[in-house]
Amino acid sequence: MSHKLNLSCCTSALVELRSFLQSSLKAYGFSEMERHQVTLAVEEVCANLIIHSHACNPNELISLELKDLNKKLAIEITDKGDAFNLLEYEVPELTQVIGEKRKGGIGILLVKKIMDEIEFESKNGENTCRLIKKFPDANRP
Amino acid sequence: MLQLERKKEENKDILRLIGEVDASNSILLDQSMQEILEQGATVLLIDGTELVYISSAGLGVFMSYLDDFSERGIRFAIFGLNEQVNEVFKILGLDRLIAIVPDLSTATRLTHES
Numbered sequence: 001m002s003h004k005l006n007l008s009c010c011t012s013a014l015v016e017l018r019s020f021l022q023s024s025l026k027a028y029g030f031s032e033m034e035r036h037q038v039t040l041a042v043e044e045v046c047a048n049l050i051i052h053s054h055a056c057n058p059n060e061l062i063s064l065e066l067k068d069l070n071k072k073l074a075i076e077i078t079d080k081g082d083a084f085n086l087l088e089y090e091v092p093e094l095t096q097v098i099g100e101k102r103k104g105g106i107g108i109l110l111v112k113k114i115m116d117e118i119e120f121e122s123k124n125g126e127n128t129c130r131l132i133k134k135f136p137d138a139n140r141p
Numbered sequence: 142m143l144q145l146e147r148k149k150e151e152n153k154d155i156l157r158l159i160g161e162v163d164a165s166n167s168i169l170l171d172q173s174m175q176e177i178l179e180q181g182a183t184v185l186l187i188d189g190t191e192l193v194y195i196s197s198a199g200l201g202v203f204m205s206y207l208d209d210f211s212e213r214g215i216r217f218a219i220f221g222l223n224e225q226v227n228e229v230f231k232i233l234g235l236d237r238l239i240a241i242v243p244d245l246s247t248a249t250r251l252t253h254e255s
Contacts, residue, residue: 011165036225043196047164094234098207107197113232
């Protein structure tokens with residue numbers, strides 16, 4: 001089973017992303033709470049790419065593919081832009097975010113707390129961020 | 142889609158968020174909060190009863206005002222969050238920085254006391 005989506009690089013496309021994820025994630029048996037959180041994590045990564053790597057240029061695209069890896073689900077987010085490696089991104093402290101009155105910086109923290117694994121690779125100008133969540137069954141001993 | 146509704150009850154400014162807050166519309170939340178503060182609010186309550194989704198863009202707006210609130214003695218609380226949205230605040234530990242309560246009456250009591 002595979003689900004794919006091409007997303008235009010504008011923030012108004014995020015609503016389309018959420019509806020795609022909400023329906024696709026259902027097929028894998030995730031609970032409502034898990035679907036909500038995984039949707040949020042994927043949106044945070046995509047919003048980052050749209051705003052920071054693609055400067056909200058609606059002519060550029062981000063590709064999404066959901067892949068069933070037996071005991072876990074991989075959500076692959078691929079783009080051709082300035083590579084943003086969220087594994088190397090230093091997550092700010094909450095107090096730092098508040099003190100600096102910056103309205104960003106906590107999205108990646110959410111991604112790191114919600115997903116079980118995060119992988120990133122960049123080659124030939126193409127960046128792939130792979131967000132991995134274990135299936136509900138795999139959580140049981 | 143995000144809809145914002147403002148109302149005033151006695152000394153309380155209540156801002157109701159209806160729908161979803163994301164990077165495309167968090168500016169609207171920011172503008173509403175800014176307006177309410179400019180008009181001299183002393184108690185600001187966010188009604189999250191009909192908030193179905195909030196991403197870091199929206200959470201960041203709340204966080205950017207927390208220092209202002211404490212410097213200016215403005216009492217701030219969020220009430221009525223559903224289970225999923227509430228969990229997002231908890232994942233980040235925002236529930237330790239913001240008063241998040243079940244309903245309007247608890248929010249009212251809390252902001253009267255403090």
